[in-house]
Amino acid sequence: MFSPSGQKIIEVAKDCLFPIFCLDCGKEGEWICPDCFGKMxxxxVFCCPVCHRPNGSGTCCAICQPQSCLDKAMAIAVYQEENSVGRLIKALKYNYAEDALAAFAKMIDGFLIHQLGVLSEVDLIVPVPLHRRRLVERGFNQARLLADILGQKIGRPVVEWLQRERYTMQQAKLSREERRANVHQAFANGDFKADAVLLADDVFTTGATMQECARVLKSSGVKKVIGFSVARG
Ligand SMILES: [Zn+2]
Ligand SMILES: [Zn+2]
Known part of the structure; x- marks a missing residue:
């Protein structure tokens, strides 16, 4: 380990070599500067996971329930490619900046202050898995990193319960379309016990991936699946 002063020197050197700028206003120092953070x-965002209608709790509406394995869907903020949340997610995915993770941790804190107790029913957190090939390319699963932060904040374990289907010999026999659908299939990776699982991802757009993951969790005996994303498109 480095001494505190040694650590400081490394920090200063890092800042000189790789300065970071606020993704919103461009000021140097942090991914989201305190001023811009205060404006977030x-x-x-609490909307039905199927029809996307806002409803204050994120619960799936009765009429949409037959089409949904997710019981609820909630997100911290609205996703836009060009808003600070969108840029932060891009920074995390493509640069893997630890500092971007620190900004997400602050966002999670802010959300939990506003929505005290909203995750109290959760037994454990399961990150949405990344396809194995993607994991090799990127080197990390951003959903796992976010799940770890969330797990620390709410004091729940994080378990990699799900995996994405790997390429198999049988895949070779499928058409291109079938293959694409098959690639997105998730499967359970071991046996765990939980009544309520929080399924964590960076962005929720159509909800197709989360629904697929929720379907597998429900068929593994989970009673309730709550989708949680940093941003919702
Ligand atoms: Zn700023
Ligand atoms: Zn609905």
Missing amino acids: DLRG
Whole structure:
């Protein structure tokens, strides 16, 4: 380990070599500067996971329930490619900046202050898995990193319960379309016990991936699956 002063020197050197700039206003120092962070709306986005209608709790509406394995869907903020949340997610995925993770940790704190107790029913957190090939290319699963932060904040374990289907010999026999659908299939990776699982991802757009993961969790005996994403498109 480095001494505190040694650590400081490394920090300073890192800042000189790789300066970071606020993704919103461009000021040097942090991915999201305190001023811009203060302007972020972290009260949460709560919409039906199927029809996307806002409803205050994220619960799946009765009429949509037959089409949904997710019982609820919640996000911290609205996703836009060109808003600070969108840029932060891009920074995390393509640069793997630890500092970007620190900004997400602050966002999670802000959300949990606004929505105190909203995750109290959760037994454990399961990150949405990345396809194995993607994992090799990228080197990390951003959903796992976010799940770890969330797990620390709410004091729940994080378990990699799911995996994406790997390429198999049988895949070779499938058409291109079938293959694409098959690649997205998730499967359970071991046996775990939980009544309520929080399924964590960076962005929720159509919800197709989360629904697929929720389907597998439900068929493994989970009673309730809550989708949680940093941003919702
Ligand atoms: Zn700023
Ligand atoms: Zn609905």
